[in-house]
Amino acid sequence: MDRLRWLTAGESHGPQLTAILEGCPAGLAVSAAEIDAQLARRQKGYGRGERQSIEQDRVEIVGGVRHGRTTGAPIALVVRNRDAANWGDVLSAEMPGEGAEAPGAATDFGAGAKPVTIPRPGHADLGGALLYDHADIRDVIERASARETAARVACGAVARRLLAEVGCALGSHVVSVGEVDSKATLTEELLAHTDDDPVRCLDPEAAARMRAAIDAAAEAGDTAGGDIEVVAFGYPPGVGSYVQGDRRLSSRLAQAVLSVPAMKGVEVGLGFAAARLPGSRVHDPLAWDEDRGYHRLSNHAGGVEGGISTGEPVVLRAAMKPISTLRSPLGTVELGTHEPLESRYERADVCAVPAAGIVLEAVVALALADALLERFGGATVGDLVGAVEAFAARCARR
Numbered sequence: 001m002d003r004l005r006w007l008t009a010g011e012s013h014g015p016q017l018t019a020i021l022e023g024c025p026a027g028l029a030v031s032a033a034e035i036d037a038q039l040a041r042r043q044k045g046y047g048r049g050e051r052q053s054i055e056q057d058r059v060e061i062v063g064g065v066r067h068g069r070t071t072g073a074p075i076a077l078v079v080r081n082r083d084a085a086n087w088g089d090v091l092s093a094e095m096p097g098e099g100a101e102a103p104g105a106a107t108d109f110g111a112g113a114k115p116v117t118i119p120r121p122g123h124a125d126l127g128g129a130l131l132y133d134h135a136d137i138r139d140v141i142e143r144a145s146a147r148e149t150a151a152r153v154a155c156g157a158v159a160r161r162l163l164a165e166v167g168c169a170l171g172s173h174v175v176s177v178g179e180v181d182s183k184a185t186l187t188e189e190l191l192a193h194t195d196d197d198p199v200r201c202l203d204p205e206a207a208a209r210m211r212a213a214i215d216a217a218a219e220a221g222d223t224a225g226g227d228i229e230v231v232a233f234g235y236p237p238g239v240g241s242y243v244q245g246d247r248r249l250s251s252r253l254a255q256a257v258l259s260v261p262a263m264k265g266v267e268v269g270l271g272f273a274a275a276r277l278p279g280s281r282v283h284d285p286l287a288w289d290e291d292r293g294y295h296r297l298s299n300h301a302g303g304v305e306g307g308i309s310t311g312e313p314v315v316l317r318a319a320m321k322p323i324s325t326l327r328s329p330l331g332t333v334e335l336g337t338h339e340p341l342e343s344r345y346e347r348a349d350v351c352a353v354p355a356a357g358i359v360l361e362a363v364v365a366l367a368l369a370d371a372l373l374e375r376f377g378g379a380t381v382g383d384l385v386g387a388v389e390a391f392a393a394r395c396a397r398r
Contacts, residue, residue: 025383048352173229198354224322
């Protein structure tokens, strides 16, 4: 990211998650209530685990916003972890208190906490332990956890607000869970209804079968994955570029999607289906009229052609693998001893596909806002909106 940069810090069961969002123009209306609404959406969804009843995420805006408006300075956001109090000094930044044993003893990992040495298949456990030379896999688990995405959702809420200033609104819906597919299409009119069903599916019949599939996975001690579609309506044309690969809007969006834990695939528009169709059924015919100017008669490209936004809805689809933590354990080996064992279980979701849609909305909003600012600039919201309007006027004259 070039214009809108963000970083997060913090552990899953540490005292808080912290996010810094830099590059947001001055004058943007931002409220904790608006960010909290997105955080609450992330915690819902059929198939979530026990932790969602413990944590009630709330943001604290501690920098970059004054009297409800951004100042142009970096925005600092904090989301406290209520569950941290239940973990004692397991994740303390300091060494244990007086009376602790010599380094290497169990007390070095917190009072009553033994080091975690059994890596779980499908997680970052083994790779992270080898990469950073950790004797205790807990150091990997805490940061690799999807809990970090709460901080991204907080940043994404600000990006959503910025996109709204240029008339862009986005949402997501679940299009499959396991082998159950939805036939629904997300339209701008349906954006307000994507959370009506707990599985976040707009096809009622498919939603019922998705819930049954999640229940069946839970009963079997298994987990379920699925596909999520994210759509951005009203995104301006002319954002991105074909001149370098990393400046293509599609490549930036793909990177954003795959940065989310458990995402294993991404499509733009028709995606993989385009490979099985003739060109006559894939490419979008061009047209022009007085009201819309240049536009497409279809949107198989998903709002991006040649790495540049077209003005049509930006359509992305992400494939999420099943949650890696299983109640029915898979085989593994202990770190160091190489002894074959069954993997360990930590409290986890059965299916996080509905909640993942909210995270995807956030990272897509951040990528779209970053590309927007790179294209149009603006130290203030007014500067940005004015530049977008000027480009639209120039296109209309063509």
